[in-house]
Amino acid sequence: MNPPPASPDNEGQSASLEQSRQVAHAQQASLEFRRGLTTVILGTVSAAGDPEASVAPAVLGPDGTFLVYVSSLAAHTRNLLHNRKASVLLVEDEARTSQPMARRRLTFACSVHPLGHDTEEFAAAMPAFRQRFGAIVTQLESLPDFQLFRLSPQRGRLVLGFGQAYEVDPSDWSRLSRVGPGGAAPPRV
Numbered sequence: 162m163n164p165p166p167a168s169p170d171n172e173g174q175s176a177s178l179e180q181s182r183q184v185a186h187a188q189q190a191s192l193e194f195r196r197g198l199t200t201v202i203l204g205t206v207s208a209a210g211d212p213e214a215s216v217a218p219a220v221l222g223p224d225g226t227f228l229v230y231v232s233s234l235a236a237h238t239r240n241l242l243h244n245r246k247a248s249v250l251l252v253e254d255e256a257r258t259s260q261p262m263a264r265r266r267l268t269f270a271c272s273v274h275p276l277g278h279d280t281e282e283f284a285a286a287m288p289a290f291r292q293r294f295g296a297i298v299t300q301l302e303s304l305p306d307f308q309l310f311r312l313s314p315q316r317g318r319l320v321l322g323f324g325q326a327y328e329v330d331p332s333d334w335s336r337l338s339r340v341g342p343g344g345a346a347p348p349r350v
Contacts, residue, residue, distance in 0.1 A: 184337060187327050191319050191334040194251045194267045199293065201227060204248030205240035213240060219249075220289040225332055227271065227312040228286050230298070234306055241310050245273040249312055263322035269331060271312035283309050 201219045206212055215237040217229040227249055231238045241247060253265040276283050286309060290298045301307050317329030319337065330336035 180339075183325070184327075184339070187319060187321060187325070187337050188335045190265055190321055191267060191327075191329060191337065194265075194319075195221065195334055198251065201229065202250040202252065203229070203237050203241075204250065205237045206244045206246070207236065207240050208243045213237060218290070218294055220286070220293055222286065222311065225334075226314065227269075228276075228289070229310050229312060230286075230290055230301065230307055231310065232304075232306050233308055238308060238310075241273045242275060247271050247273050247312055249314070260322070265319075265321050267317065267319045267329065267334075269312075269314035269317045269329075271314050274311040274313065276309040276311055278309075282311065 198219060198221060200216050203215050203217050204212065205215070213236055215235065217231050217237065219227050219229045222228050231241075233239070233242075249269045249271055251267040255261060255264070258264045276286070287298065287302065314331030317331050317334070318340070319327040319329050321327075324341065326340040327337040328340060
């Protein structure tokens with residue numbers, strides 16, 4: 162005997178449960194990126210308008226901003242000073258992914274704020290760098306060319322694979338809204 166056909170209510174409940182499961186999975190992935198943060202891939206733009214990508218050590222500030230401590234000898238530092246916008250990319254380790262074309266990634270568009278060595282924010286941030294990266298930070302602090310920047314996320318996007326994209330609330334990485342079918346409309350290009 163065949164089971165009775167699914168009612169619209171049951172189908173709606175199943176879809177809702179599946180959507181809740183997917184959002185919970187996305188929230189977990191987002192929080193894993195947050196917990197595992199040690200470096201970020203920075204997208205910056207030079208004074209000549211050339212895009213550049215680089216890697217920088219980072220910690221999260223208590224307010225959810227990214228803090229990067231970088232040398233002014235590096236192109237990305239000059240770019241951060243020139244153009245007060247940057248993109249931060251957190252990406253899944255290639256060794257952990259089964260499909261490199263669908264690597265999990267979290268991107269934030271950020272505004273950039275340099276923080277002087279004589280500020281309270283600098284003094285409050287450096288213990289987190291020393292704890293995360295060790296004694297090298299104390300050595301770097303003695304060098305005149307290193308600068309601290311606060312990168313304040315304005316909007317975020319989490320991609321978990323093909324067709325699995327979420328807008329991320331920069332102030333609370335667990336607040337997500339699906340992009341595309343069943344969620345927010347994708348941005349127009």
